[in-house]
Each structure stands twice: as structure tokens, then as C-alpha cells.
Amino acid sequence: MAEVSSNPRLYARIAGLLYLLVIVLGAMEEVAIRGRIFVAGDAAATFANMKAMESLWRLGIASELFLGICNIVLTLILYALLRPVSRDLALLATFFGLIATAVETAFTLPLFEALFPLGKAAYLSAFTPDQLAAMTSMSIKAHGTGFGIALLLFGPFFFIVGYLIFKSGFIPKAIGLLYMIPAVCYTTSSFALILAPAFANRYYFVMAGPAVIGEGALTLWLLVKGVNVERWRERAGLR
Secondary structure, eight states, rough: OHHHOOOHHHHHHHHHHHHHHHHHHHHHIIIIIIHHHHTTTOOHHHHHHHHTTTTHHHHHHHHHHHHHHHHHHHHHHHHHHHTTTOOHHHHHHHHHHHHHHHHHHHHHHHHTTTTTGSSOGGGGGOOOOHHHHHHHHHHHHHHHHHHHHHHHHHHHHHHHHHHHHHHHSSSSSHHHHHHHHHHHHHHHHHHHHHHHHHHHHHHHHHHHHHHHHHHHHHHHHHHHHHOOHHHHHHHHTTT
């Protein structure tokens, strides 16, 4: 807390940079890597793509793990910045953020498992090519489900952080309201994944669009403006 109080605007901009990395890496993984390799409803094509682009898949796994590290640091900085508004709520948001990040990182394991059927181990000869392809696709789908669970836990994080921003006085209220949009979108899509998977698969990107607006608004504000230092110090009792 003492470090942040010395230059809250600098830490806000570090948070903005980390957030930008999280958004960019997440988009690259979803569109340029998994979207390029995974073919919905076609395990054989997915398996062939995996064989041809194994290095790209491994790069995506490394990116996912690095994204988790960025999220942890980002969550800590947001806690330090928003603690003057409400220590208890900022701490609650931190719990949700860290647990969600842990779940998301843990479900990186199925991405590794998707590579196992590509190996040359003797025991793999017990399976037909179709079975090996099916195992790869099931591992990828398992990761998607785990990611949905992580987003469900991120929902309260976005709502609480958005509320704290709205009440802060050192970041515009509009940013706080926009940041609550991902809470609604991610919670809805995650429950839909469990209760109505056909709806979730069809409208996932429709739900993700407004969420990106909310996250992007905070990211840009932190990068360009940071926080109103005078008002932040006033809320922190440093005046």
C-alpha cells in the first residue's frame, strides 16, 4: 500500500499495461491459435491440425500460463488502488479474482492432454486413429468448460470492482458502469454453458463483445489517464 501511495498514477498505468497484455494474449489464443486448430464437430480435422501446428499449440499453452501471472499481479494492483474505497469489498474482489485465475490456470492441463495422443508411446497403439482424434477433441472441450467455470467466478470480481470504481471519485463513474457489463455477460454465458450449451456455443462471441467494451474502457483509461491522484490520496486519508 505504501508503494502505491507514492505514485498511484504509475501503478494504475502498470495495471493498464498488464490488462492490455491479458486482452491481447487472450484474443490471440482464442482466435489465432485455438480457433485455427480446433474444428468444431470434426475431431479428425482437429487432430490433423494439431499434428501440423503442434508448436503453435504449445505457444498458446505458454501464453495461457503467462496470462495467469499477469492476472495475479493485475489483481493485486487493483486491490491496492481500490482499497481506499472499501477495504472489505476490494478484498472480496481479490479473492474472486485470484480463485478464478487459479481455476483458469489449472484448466490449462487439458491443453497439455490434447497433445498426448500425438505421442509415439507404445500404449497409444491400442487406440485407433479415430479414438486418438476423439481424445484430443475431448481434452480441448474440457478446457473450454473449465474456462467457462473461471468466467463464472470472474463475474462477481467484475461487478465488485465496477462498483468500487463507480464510488471511487478518482476514476469516472462511467468506467465503473461499463466494467459491470462483463459481470453480466460472463455470468450469463457460463450458466448457459451448463444449462443450455447449444445457446452458449451459438452466442458466446455475441456475449463476449460487450464484455470486451467494459474491460477495454478500463484498460484505456488506466493507460492514458491513470487515476486522479489528488482524489485518490483524499480517499486514502493521505491529506
